[in-house]
Amino acid sequence: MTDWFYKKIYPMLAVKGEPFSDENFIYEIKWDGTRCLAYVDVENGRIRLQNRRLIDITYRYPELDFLNAVEQNVILDGEIVVLKEGKPSFRLLQKREHVVSKTKISLLSKLYPAVLFAFDVLYDGEWLLDHPLIERKKILSEVVQETNHVLLADYVKKEGEVFYNKVTEVGLEGIIAKKVDSRYEAGKRSENWIKIKKRNTVDCTIVGWLEGEGRREGYFGSLVLALKDNNNFVHIGQVGTGFDDEFVKSFYNELRKVEIDKKPKGLEKEEFKRKIHWVKPIYVCEVEFLEITKDGKLRAPVFLRLRDDKSVEECTVEQLRLI
């Protein structure tokens, strides 16, 4: 039976929350990278990696040596990151995305090697989705032999608040609290998983760009951001910092290819101080911000990264309501 190998599973998702301590929860570091379900078929020596949109990303990370890490067929849930000084680097992970050439992938896998922090196991020959989390954690630690690329995400019990403080003190993103007796709710944003992050971030759709000046002359100065409210886009401001020159130049070329005349639905009345170039709403980016202003815009937004693992449909206004 190889049905399990091609079974498409949407990963379980977390809701946002504030730090708390509860003995019915365990707490993990929130490794920020690309979510990945790893299907490892040891009998046939094959691997299938799938992102949160079910898109195949196996070809991107040839260095992830799952066949050295497990001795039985498994489906692992985890986060792919590129480490720098022991912490995940968005900037380096970004270099690993959008690459198609095998040669380049092979070179980049040596220059900026990725690792996967496995935090859950969904299958080990039997389906484990209905087993309580703490049992799955036990199975996970038994089936995975850590390698340099496949690692186990450690966790602590009960002391959520202190853990959160310590984690953010060393410069990591935040933590995830998970209910000990919870089952794996595939595809659901569940109250049983709570992400607690220091910074406010939002995933938004890039709907256009404003012309730059000075160093950015001839490129974009800022990206115009929007969120979906049902079928309409809602403008939430521009982001003009957080990217390096290299990114500005390469992404500018990509944006030029998808310029459109028509304004995206819902943005027909928006006015801008500089000349705006509308683009096809296909790019999603993660942006950090201080707060939401009274008129519903992001205050002090900073660009974090492009996210090809999120769809435009997922970038809804709901995200801001939870803040």
Next chain:
Amino acid sequence: MRAVWKGSVSFGLVSIPIKLYNATLSKELQFHMLHAEDGGRIRFKKVCEKCGKEVSKDEVVRGYQLAKNEYVILTDEDFQKMPLRSVKSIDIKQFFDPSELNFIYYSNFYYISPDKGGERAYYLLKEALKDTNSMGIGKIGMRGRENLVAIKAYNGGLVLAQLHYFDEVRNPYEIPNWGVEVEVNKEELELAKKLILAMKKPLKLEEYRDEYKEALNKLIEAKIAGKEIKVAEEVKAAKSLMDALKASLESLEA
């Protein structure tokens, strides 16, 4: 992998929403020009020969050269008036037996995948083409050109082959010494045939690799040696970070 085209295939009353993906990976090793002195990327500027000024996209029109310094000018408006009908749909005009299409007419290949809601019709077309040993032919509008394309069942799916138009393929008899016939004796011919048959074996295409590219690749790899992030050290750092965090919790409890 990103689709290069999105539209539909239609024949008779059926219309199938599809996406096209490149079937081949080309230009694996691509180089950019950099300034030797400071490593800056070298960019081309569009400069007018006559006045020496740099021109922007809006200031450019296209000219069809008739003779030296003699052009017929076409503007964007002219192009917009052109009838590019088959823009978002490939209309299949007829089906035919694959053996009727000579290999010389094939150009690029694309894989066709069914877009949302098209899975069933796609499957039906694929199976029916296979069972009747047929291919379809039609036109597609891509990058401002009207291309001739053929659709064929292939390896579990459908493949789209871009074709050369009939008049794009040269008659080989225009080539010098094409089709010459000379006197040969039977023995010579037999010997040549024997040689061919002796060298004949099942084709394993994977045995033929681009060795030049592989060597180039090795060269590039050697140049980045030493600049790699040492994953073992990074993993150690990440783990000691976690250990330190845990230890600080324990000391708190104690």
